[in-house]
Amino acid sequence: MTLPARLAETLRQPATLVIAVSGGVDSLCLSAVAAIARRGMDLTLCHAVSPAVPKAATTRVRAFAASRDLALKIVDAGEFADGRYRANPVNRCYFCKSNLYGMLTRLGAGSAVAAGTNLDDLGDYRPGLQAAKEHGILHPFVEARMDKADIRALARVLDLGDIADLPASPCLASRVETGLRVEPAELAMIDAVETALRASLGEITLRCRRLRTGLAIEIDQALLEQFDADRLAELTALARKASSPLGGGDLAITLRPYRRGSAFLHA
Structure with missing residues (x-):
């Protein structure tokens, strides 16, 4: 070769x-x-x-x-x-x-x-x-x-x-909004949510962001636009089920288009 x-x-x-x-x-x-x-x-x-x-x-x-x-x-x-x-x-x-x-x-x-x-x-x-x-x-x-x-x-x-x-997948800490402390339990929650959603969606570009406002599930925009209300509700429920045992039961969950580095807050 x-x-x-x-x-x-x-x-x-x-x-x-x-x-x-x-x-x-x-x-x-x-x-x-x-x-x-x-x-x-x-x-x-x-x-x-x-x-x-x-x-x-x-x-x-x-x-x-x-x-x-x-x-x-x-x-x-x-x-x-x-x-x-x-x-x-x-x-x-x-x-x-x-x-x-x-x-x-x-x-x-x-x-x-x-x-x-x-x-x-x-x-x-x-x-x-x-x-x-x-x-x-x-x-x-x-x-x-x-x-x-x-x-x-x-x-x-x-x-x-x-x-x-393989889609790009930086370390789990990159999903945590700048200034929020990096906690192992929350990283485990992020990994669990992404694992559950990939089991349903396949190896796609996907991020579970931990923000001050809750969790943001980011999916490639072209794919996200294909989902109807029922599918969006199903994915939200999957994320809730995966996050709840790890401390995410009360966090707000939103689905939005993927944007690289969106948890990173520049000065």
């Missing part, structure tokens, strides 16, 4: 390599390429688990590593012990990634650490990229001048199946 030359070259350079794997298409595709490019060389995948990581993502990472016989370490980055992260300021991601990358560089003991950052990520406000810079994290897709569409196309070439079409 012919890999993108610059990408393969970047991945072969370190003597030892750790890849931070979230469970999304970017990091899994990067891992698949690294497994080919670095055949016979040291490679370890690291997946951080915490209340902010959907259970489905961890299950996907475990299955991916097992199917390719790749070394996988499941770790706790420790961000929930960081009060700055839990306070959910506008730069919350900086504290999350600082904890993650600091732990991975210590764990790797001199290994290079790579992440699935791509060109599209550079045009957005991502304080986590500052943390990556401070810890010397490699961005092979950026080096290879690849964006999200390029990565999805490569994932199909690599025969990664459904992974190639």
